[in-house]
Amino acid sequence: MSITHPHAPTTSPAPDPLVWTENLSVRLGGRLVLSGVTMAVNPGEVVTLIGPNGAGKTTLARAVLGLVRPSDGRVTRRPGLRVGYMPQKLTVDATLPLTVRRFLTLWRPTTPERITTALEEAGVTRLADAAVQTLSGGEMQRVLLARALLSDPDLLVLDEPDQAVDVHGQAELFARIEHVRRHRRCGILLVSHDLHTVMARTDRVICLNGHVCCHGRPEDVSRHPEYHALFGRHAAELAVYLHHHDHAHDPERGVVSGQDGGCCHG
Numbered sequence: 001m002s003i004t005h006p007h008a009p010t011t012s013p014a015p016d017p018l019v020w021t022e023n024l025s026v027r028l029g030g031r032l033v034l035s036g037v038t039m040a041v042n043p044g045e046v047v048t049l050i051g052p053n054g055a056g057k058t059t060l061a062r063a064v065l066g067l068v069r070p071s072d073g074r075v076t077r078r079p080g081l082r083v084g085y086m087p088q089k090l091t092v093d094a095t096l097p098l099t100v101r102r103f104l105t106l107w108r109p110t111t112p113e114r115i116t117t118a119l120e121e122a123g124v125t126r127l128a129d130a131a132v133q134t135l136s137g138g139e140m141q142r143v144l145l146a147r148a149l150l151s152d153p154d155l156l157v158l159d160e161p162d163q164a165v166d167v168h169g170q171a172e173l174f175a176r177i178e179h180v181r182r183h184r185r186c187g188i189l190l191v192s193h194d195l196h197t198v199m200a201r202t203d204r205v206i207c208l209n210g211h212v213c214c215h216g217r218p219e220d221v222s223r224h225p226e227y228h229a230l231f232g233r234h235a236a237e238l239a240v241y242l243h244h245h246d247h248a249h250d251p252e253r254g255v256v257s258g259q260d261g262g263c264c265h266g
């Protein structure tokens with residue numbers, strides 16, 4: 001992965017990324033939500049976006065998928081790239097009778113065998129004939145993971161896959177995601193608020209707050225004073241977000257000043 005920040009030194013791009021953004025800005029509802037984001041995800045790599053509520057994590061994930069249009073800059077996907085997307089939430093009509101198996105056929109043509117394989121990989125084979133409306137939050141997350149796997153993705157985009165999942169379930173879910181990565185050798189772009197998990201299970205971290213504040217390997221970022229300034233002293237345990245560092249933001253989250261030209265890099 002390579003990242004640059006408006007004030008950061010430019011790093012050389014990896015040879016063959018799955019997807020990359022260059023100086024990406026996004027306006028939504030007339031407001032600048034992302035500003036000058038340059039990043040990439042490489043094959044076999046887990047890149048995690050962290051940041052406070054409203055920082056633009058979902059917007060960046062959706063821009064990477066081509067679901068949100070840049071107002072400036074570029075998003076480039078490798079030609080023929082297959083993506084699997086697990087959105088933060090997906091609402092199902094409570095009155096619609098729908099089994100999990102049928103639910104998984106709604107987006108693309110598939111086969112019973114592929115559905116069985118995807119459910120196995122997501123660890124929810126037992127739910128194949130359950131009604132989607134009866135699933136718990138954590139079970140639904142697993143089904144959405146199976147749905148994302150059905151496209152046989154080169155790139156998996158997982159937006160808070162651990163939400164509504166209990167502590168044991170989270171460990172198991174991330175073990176499954178790790179298995180998927182190793183088995184399929186796909187790249188993974190993850191959005192998470194669980195800093196503990198992020199630091200333990202990610203190759204690269206991007207701290208986002210409308211722009212890239214801080215990025216690098218977890219072990220480097222977690223030791224960096226700017227990371228602690230950004231996330232507070234409980235950073236390893238709690239998603240307590242403080243955004244005090246060496247530059248200021250204008251009302252649209254752009255950077256307006258800096259002392260040493262950036263946050264942290266690793």
Ligand SMILES: Nc1ncnc2c1ncn2[C@@H]1O[C@H](COP(=O)(O)OP(=O)(O)OP(=O)(O)O)[C@@H](O)[C@H]1O
Pocket residue numbers: 028029033051052053054055056057058059060
């Ligand atoms: N369609 C839209 N129109 C206008 N503003 C939007 C739209 N979608 C998102 N926003 C705003 O863009 C900002 C970034 O939203 P986004 O969902 O990307 O943040 P996030 O970092 O994923 O937040 P969270 O951690 O709460 O999920 C928010 O202030 C949000 O209100």
